Amino acid sequence: MAIMEKGTDIRKAAGIIRNGGLVAFPTETVYGLGANGLDPIAVARIYEVKQRPSFDPLILHVGNPSDTDQLYKDQDDPVIRALMENFWPGPLTIVAAKKPGVPGIVTSGMDTVAVRMPRNELALDLIRMAGVPVAAPSANLFGRLSPTMPQHVQKQLKGVDYLLDGGKTSIGVESTIVAVNGGKIRLLRPGAITTEQIRNAVPGLDIEPWEASAPEEEGLAAPGLMKSHYSPDKPLFIFGNLPAKLKPGSGVIFFREPSAIPDIAEEVIILSGKGDLREAAANLFTALHDMENNPFVTMIFIEQMAERGIGMAIMDRVRKAAYRHGGHDGTASVIV
Ligand code: TXA
Numbered sequence: 001m002a003i004m005e006k007g008t009d010i011r012k013a014a015g016i017i018r019n020g021g022l023v024a025f026p027t028e029t030v031y032g033l034g035a036n037g038l039d040p041i042a043v044a045r046i047y048e049v050k051q052r053p054s055f056d057p058l059i060l061h062v063g064n065p066s067d068t069d070q071l072y073k074d075q076d077d078p079v080i081r082a083l084m085e086n087f088w089p090g091p092l093t094i095v096a097a098k099k100p101g102v103p104g105i106v107t108s109g110m111d112t113v114a115v116r117m118p119r120n121e122l123a124l125d126l127i128r129m130a131g132v133p134v135a136a137p138s139a140n141l142f143g144r145l146s147p148t149m150p151q152h153v154q155k156q157l158k159g160v161d162y163l164l165d166g167g168k169t170s171i172g173v174e175s176t177i178v179a180v181n182g183g184k185i186r187l188l189r190p191g192a193i194t195t196e197q198i199r200n201a202v203p204g205l206d207i208e209p210w211e212a213s214a215p216e217e218e219g220l221a222a223p224g225l226m227k228s229h230y231s232p233d234k235p236l237f238i239f240g241n242l243p244a245k246l247k248p249g250s251g252v253i254f255f256r257e258p259s260a261i262p263d264i265a266e267e268v269i270i271l272s273g274k275g276d277l278r279e280a281a282a283n284l285f286t287a288l289h290d291m292e293n294n295p296f297v298t299m300i301f302i303e304q305m306a307e308r309g310i311g312m313a314i315m316d317r318v319r320k321a322a323y324r325h326g327g328h329d330g331t332a333s334v335i336v
């Protein structure tokens with residue numbers, strides 16, 4: 001694979017964005033693959049490098065809430081204002097009606113745009129110095145594992161002009177996405193910011209819950225709901241109780257310190273010794289990448305986690321990662 005230039009030169013990275021190039025950069029959630037969000041040709045390169053279908057729209061990243069004046073049709077909508085004031089900078093993406101100036105390639109022709117202000121100093125410096133909204137999906141090939149470390153980006157992508165190195169990301173799962181429509185919001189993707197937090201911060205808001213079982217067709221209206229996503233290149237199985245007899249080549253990812261380590265396992269990773277869901281989220285994709293990179297591991301087992309707080313986002317990603325190799329009954333492979 002071609003060597004990708006990597007470093008911490010924000011000035012250089014910002015210049016590349018301004019000139020229509022591609023920069024992979026860290027956010028607090030996962031690494032993003034960024035381009036000038038107002039330059040349709042630069043944005044087209046993101047789709048090309050990611051091998052992403054053009055029906056799947058991108059998130060625009062801003063350096064200040066006021067930068068949304070060129071993006072949202074009604075930046076002063078009270079719900080949008082309340083969400084920005086409470087959760088930006090941070091892992092909340094707000095989808096709302098767009099202004100005509102937002103290129104159609106960013107929104108896949110939809111009349112809404114997704115925007116967020118990340119909580120990561122390198123990302124904010126980059127966006128502010130570039131002086132434009134930065135369109136950025138996660139910096140992985142379409143449908144594959146999201147990157148939480150610079151090496152993950154180097155492993156998957158070719159054709160990136162610069163990789164801004166910020167080490168491992170802190171949250172580890174992608175942002176929560178909500179769509180705002182009148183006084184109502186709808187959860188499109190669970191993330192570190194929970195509906196309970198949103199409810200507490202904006203009292204009286206009508207929140208439509210997220211449909212974990214939404215049919216595939218709905219994936220087009222709310223693309224984050226696609227059933228298969230974030231997949232490792234090996235079969236992945238979710239377990240409640242680990243099978244007593246593991247096959248050779250099994251890699252096991254435990255949520256917390258297990259009572260016994262299966263001795264036949266090829267590799268064992270514990271996401272959080274003390275069973276902390278936030279720590280587990282931060283280590284989730286790194287663990288899956290490590291299993292993918294281990295040539296002796298041919299199948300991966302991952303322990304089921306509680307779907308509370310960030311656990312809802314974790315299990316959403318885990319189920320989607322397991323779906324590809326799952327049963328034909330429309331579910332992920334779960335061993336109980
Ligand atoms: O944490 C994150 O959100 C990361 C970092 C890099 O910011 N980005 C990220 O982008 O996860 P991506 O492209 O991998 O996921 C964005 C999701 C996609 O599922 C896309 O379909 C959805 O957001 N999306 C974007 N614009 C939308 C819109 N107007 N309406 C509904 N969904 C939208």
Ligand code: MG
Nearest residue numbers: 137138146174
């Ligand atoms: Mg992604």
